[in-house]
Amino acid sequence: xxxxxxxxxxxxxxxxxxxxxxxxxxxxxxxxxxxxxxxxxxxxxxxxxxxxxxxxxxxxxxxxxxxxxxxxxxxxxxxxxxxxxxxxxxxxxxxxxxxxxxxxxxxxxxxxxxxxxxxxxxxxxxxxxxxxxxxxxxxxxxxxxxxxxxxxxxxxxxxxxxxxxxxxxxxxxxxxxxxxxxxxxxxxxxxxxxxxxxxxxxxxxxxxxxxxxxxxxxxxxxxxxxxxxxxxxxxxxxxxxxxxxxxxxxxxxxxxxxxxxxxxxxxxxxxxxxxxxxxxxxxxxxxxxxxxxxxxxxxxxxxxxxxxxxxxxxxxxxxxxxxxxxxxxxxxxxxxxxxxxxxxxxxxxxxxxxxxxxxxxxxxxxxxxxxxxxxxxxxxxxxxxxxxxxxxxxxxxxxxxxxxxxxxxxxxxxxxxxxxxxxxxxxxxxxxxxxxxxxxxxxx
Amino acid sequence: xxxxxxxxxxxxxxxxxxxxxxxxxxxxxxxxxxxxxxxxxxxxxxxxxxxxxxxxxxxxxxxxxxxxxxxxxxxxxxxxxxxxxxxxxxxxxxxxxxxxxxxxxxxxxxxxxxxxxxxxxxxxxxxxxxxxxxxxxxxxxxxxxxxxxxxxxxxxxxxxxxxxxxxxxxxxxxxxxxxxxxxxxxxxxxxxxxxxxxxxxxxxxxxxxxxxxxxxxxxxxxxxxxxxxxxxxxxxxxxxxxxxxxxxxxxxxxxxxxxxxxxxxxxxxxxxxxxxxxxxxxxxxxxxxxxxxxxxxxxxxxxxxxxxxxxxxxxxxxxxxxxxxxxxxxxxxxxxxxxxxxxxxxxxxxxxxxxxxxxxxxxxxxxxxxxxxxxxxxxxxxxxxxxxxxxxxxxxxxxxxxxxxxxxxxxxxxxxxxxxxxxxxxxxxxxxxxxxxxxxxxxx
Numbered sequence: 001x002x003x004x005x006x007x008x009x010x011x012x013x014x015x016x017x018x019x020x021x022x023x024x025x026x027x028x029x030x031x032x033x034x035x036x037x038x039x040x041x042x043x044x045x046x047x048x049x050x051x052x053x054x055x056x057x058x059x060x061x062x063x064x065x066x067x068x069x070x071x072x073x074x075x076x077x078x079x080x081x082x083x084x085x086x087x088x089x090x091x092x093x094x095x096x097x098x099x100x101x102x103x104x105x106x107x108x109x110x111x112x113x114x115x116x117x118x119x120x121x122x123x124x125x126x127x128x129x130x131x132x133x134x135x136x137x138x139x140x141x142x143x144x145x146x147x148x149x150x151x152x153x154x155x156x157x158x159x160x161x162x163x164x165x166x167x168x169x170x171x172x173x174x175x176x177x178x179x180x181x182x183x184x185x186x187x188x189x190x191x192x193x194x195x196x197x198x199x200x201x202x203x204x205x206x207x208x209x210x211x212x213x214x215x216x217x218x219x220x221x222x223x224x225x226x227x228x229x230x231x232x233x234x235x236x237x238x239x240x241x242x243x244x245x246x247x248x249x250x251x252x253x254x255x256x257x258x259x260x261x262x263x264x265x266x267x268x269x270x271x272x273x274x275x276x277x278x279x280x281x282x283x284x285x286x287x288x289x290x291x292x293x294x295x296x297x298x299x300x301x302x303x304x305x306x307x308x309x310x311x312x313x314x315x316x317x318x319x320x321x322x323x324x325x326x327x328x329x330x331x332x333x334x335x336x337x338x339x340x341x342x343x344x345x346x347x348x349x350x351x352x353x354x355x356x357x358x359x360x361x362x363x364x365x366x367x368x369x370x371x372x373x374x375x376x377x378x379x380x381x382x383x384x385x386x387x388x389x390x391x392x393x394x395x396x397x398x399x400x401x402x403x404x405x406x407x408x409x410x411x412x413x414x415x416x417x418x419x420x421x422x423x424x425x426x427x428x429x430x431x432x433x434x435x436x437x438x439x440x441x442x443x444x
Numbered sequence: 445x446x447x448x449x450x451x452x453x454x455x456x457x458x459x460x461x462x463x464x465x466x467x468x469x470x471x472x473x474x475x476x477x478x479x480x481x482x483x484x485x486x487x488x489x490x491x492x493x494x495x496x497x498x499x500x501x502x503x504x505x506x507x508x509x510x511x512x513x514x515x516x517x518x519x520x521x522x523x524x525x526x527x528x529x530x531x532x533x534x535x536x537x538x539x540x541x542x543x544x545x546x547x548x549x550x551x552x553x554x555x556x557x558x559x560x561x562x563x564x565x566x567x568x569x570x571x572x573x574x575x576x577x578x579x580x581x582x583x584x585x586x587x588x589x590x591x592x593x594x595x596x597x598x599x600x601x602x603x604x605x606x607x608x609x610x611x612x613x614x615x616x617x618x619x620x621x622x623x624x625x626x627x628x629x630x631x632x633x634x635x636x637x638x639x640x641x642x643x644x645x646x647x648x649x650x651x652x653x654x655x656x657x658x659x660x661x662x663x664x665x666x667x668x669x670x671x672x673x674x675x676x677x678x679x680x681x682x683x684x685x686x687x688x689x690x691x692x693x694x695x696x697x698x699x700x701x702x703x704x705x706x707x708x709x710x711x712x713x714x715x716x717x718x719x720x721x722x723x724x725x726x727x728x729x730x731x732x733x734x735x736x737x738x739x740x741x742x743x744x745x746x747x748x749x750x751x752x753x754x755x756x757x758x759x760x761x762x763x764x765x766x767x768x769x770x771x772x773x774x775x776x777x778x779x780x781x782x783x784x785x786x787x788x789x790x791x792x793x794x795x796x797x798x799x800x801x802x803x804x805x806x807x808x809x810x811x812x813x814x815x816x817x818x819x820x821x822x823x824x825x826x827x828x829x830x831x832x833x834x835x836x837x838x839x840x841x842x843x844x845x846x847x848x849x850x851x852x853x854x855x856x857x858x859x860x861x862x863x864x865x866x867x868x869x870x871x872x873x874x875x876x877x878x879x880x881x882x883x884x885x886x887x888x
Contacts, residue, residue, distance in 0.1 A: 302769070304758055306758065310757075311757065314748055317781075317783060318744050321747060325724070
């Protein structure tokens, strides 16, 4: 899956780092994670440690949305065969299906097709009875792919607002707090619409710490945020929405619109959610690979956030300590972490957080025998075609030009010039970043 | 040693964190580290795993300098008794001694008294023969406390240059590269002056990764830097030194002055160096305390550098992972790290790197049962009277004001107002920062 792997595998330590990355991405692919999690046996459908008796339902339907939704829907079809009655999912990455209609929508700005698909989903949910089983496949991108504006708000108004929010610097939680209060589907409303059906969510998470209300804006989980919170976000980022949007939020804040359903709503008593793949899935696969290769694997954290070049310094300090004193683990060791770091742009170069992580980390390290690799598991790191990078001290040469490149946010140009970027193309999954630090005294 | 300890020890986890900090600082006190490392038995003086036969020497002298030099010299006196012949050390923190003359010099700007002391030391080194044992006690501050300007350069010129360098943003390595080429004592020259004597260095390190050439500007270790390097540093920071200084460096770069001695110089064949206390000493004592209290102790690294608030995010992510998934270690666990983080000032508040570390780390954490503490082991964190801080989620209240304080570099004001700063006063040692993260589910 790493196109230029042969050229990158300069030492045994590089080889292990690349194998860990490939194993991590592979394990986090939605279809693979779905196949690993679903087990059908007669009328029983096992999902992780839960068992559903399919015979208890008159009708079984699939709903959902997200970049990986079509691939996920197809695995449900394979598993359920003719027990599946119907379904609709919206995605920007279609796949062939038989019984489930796949609607191609747009991301990150929602479009008409996505809105039609979302309406179909709500209509199907509306028809569901207590004898219906609704399997809901959700993945990253679902918020944009499933636009269902509340009455009085038009798609164009929602599009403009989405673009303003994405450009504002607001966090994904803040953006979704606004989206939930302008949607007939998000913030738990798909679940309350489907009530009294049984709703089972199958999720692939691109959200650090897997906040279920954030993945696809949480259509089937309770929501504690309010219209007032949505207004606060708009104020905080000085966003002036279309009048229809302001009218709706104002009337909601005045108690004239129902808030999103909270945990007390009876619909959630018949809803269960399974996260089938997330950053930890990738870390566990990488851990197992490192272990197989004779390295002590150490998962530091699945939830590292912050400025990439600074997170790199702490990671590098841990790797150097291992080499120097055997703390926190003896060489040969592979340190792993996930999460999502960010880049504060100061220069005008090309790069991304994973490449800056590798460049900064390698500049921090002044010993041989340590290889750093980091990728965005979706195959695209920031504003570059590369998935990430792999480097050690040898890659940097004197370090002077590397320092300049980092100062100019130009990690891509520098690392590509030194043959150190990792190329995968789109991987079909997204469980954020995967970082691998190999400490191996024998690999100098 | 923590004055306000009773008020800070709100939970068992706070208690353990404070005990780890006290144990770490205590173990790193120079006199204690010296006593632990020196063992006298008849004519044998054991230092760590080396044994010196005192009877092999006709004369034994003590030289040195640094903030802790007098206390260290006194332990050598205790150990050697009447076998010690004479000695001179320069310090800004004097202690009573019998045979060793203690000169009180100035830090961080060198003064006349320090220069006189340094001259006495060079004169004593000059008199040493191959039957002389020179014990050299060095600690942080030694560079400023032992000024020995080369011929043609005056103390006033050196003072101005030192002040310009300290204000320039140059690293301590860069500052010392200049100092070494203007000194008759630094950069290995005390050792070459004492040759053919046996020189044994006893060091307390305030330098991350213990670069022996950086501690007190390395008077008894080889130096690879050149007059040309010194000129490059002055150019990089746009410092225009006094004409006499420029003349000296220019003539050195032209090959008209000898460079500092490198590792080939025969003097270093009769020189050995022992680092008796450093950041790792504090970490090991803290580890042992955590272990005694029933926590799994994990030393992450003794060499963490970078922006304090960002290093905090990675540390917090590791602590949260431990609580959530048992990686990299199961709760109850104490994570420890050392090194020296920095603060980029953007606001105009009061604080220091350790307080910003605690504030940022606590803001990152959204679970109970995690306590963060961080101190500068010298008892003074940045521009505040506090040594550091200790906090958990409860400390922060809503977090909104905490976020504002961090944005304004005002961690001290906020944390002091919440009863969360650690007060020790001057501790008499300096082995950089000590960070303690206690993860304990039962301590919520």
